Amino acid sequence: QQQVKQSPQSLIVQKGGISIINCAYENTAFDYFPWYQQFPGKGPALLIAIRPDVSEKKEGRFTISFNKSAKQFSLHIMDSQPGDSATYFCAACYEGNTPLVFGKGTRLSVIA
Amino acid sequence: EAGVTQFPSHSVIEKGQTVTLRCDPISGHDNLYWYRRVMGKEIKFLLHFVKESKQDESGMPNNRFLAERTGGTYSTLKVQPAELEDSGVYFCASSQGGGSYNEQFFGPGTRLTVL
Numbered sequence: 047q048q049q050v051k052q053s054p055q056s057l058i059v060q061k062g063g064i065s066i067i068n069c070a071y072e073n074t075a076f077d078y079f080p081w082y083q084q085f086p087g088k089g090p091a092l093l094i095a096i097r098p099d100v101s102e103k104k105e106g107r108f109t110i111s112f113n114k115s116a117k118q119f120s121l122h123i124m125d126s127q128p129g130d131s132a133t134y135f136c137a138a139c140y141e142g143n144t145p146l147v148f149g150k151g152t153r154l155s156v157i158a
Numbered sequence: 159e160a161g162v163t164q165f166p167s168h169s170v171i172e173k174g175q176t177v178t179l180r181c182d183p184i185s186g187h188d189n190l191y192w193y194r195r196v197m198g199k200e201i202k203f204l205l206h207f208v209k210e211s212k213q214d215e216s217g218m219p220n221n222r223f224l225a226e227r228t229g230g231t232y233s234t235l236k237v238q239p240a241e242l243e244d245s246g247v248y249f250c251a252s253s254q255g256g257g258s259y260n261e262q263f264f265g266p267g268t269r270l271t272v273l
Contacts, residue, residue: 078259089249089264135201141258143189145203145214
């Protein structure tokens with residue numbers, strides 16, 4: 047049973063456009079929702095994270111929208127750039143230093 | 159400051175052989191995690207050390223996998239004997255101790271191919 051479902055599997059966006067990746071989770075006990083960005087040959091790196099007590103968090107061009115009642119959260123990348131081309135993973139975990147539960151990942155390609 | 163390092167970066171072995179993966183976490187990080195990504199699937203948790211103790215090993219697939227963390231520093235993950243389904247990318251991550259949510263820093267991974 048997959049606890050965090052991520053879509054789409056792949057995404058192609060024009061430079062300057064908005065990239066949107068969606069995730070849904072099952073377990074209401076999850077308390078922390080990070081997004082990781084991974085470039086080829088590198089490990090995942092934390093991009094932005096949110097807790098369920100807020101509905102939105104913005105850092106530069108990256109925004110997380112969180113809908114607790116629907117158990118969904120999404121990543122929006124504004125003004126997408128070719129350098130944003132990477133694989134993005136949503137994740138969830140419980141409070142404390144607990145293991146991350148990942149979605150399957152979205153391969154984003156931003157074309158000029 | 160050095161990040162999380164993993165060795166080797168790639169390993170190709172035959173079914174039935176033994177492989178040992180190594181992870182060096184960020185200095186001072188009490189928490190060390192092992193994850194695995196099989197092609198096309200999600201990154202899955204294997205186990206979690208706090209210092210030298212196994213905090214959670216619920217993700218270990220079977221007793222062919224053995225993890226150790228010597229003196230609370232580096233960690234090794236041994237697969238013996240390796241099977242075809244063990245192929246994938248093995249990631250190590252570390253985080254500071256204490257607090258509610260400490261960022262997990264990932265290494266570049268070890269790509270294991272079992273033939």
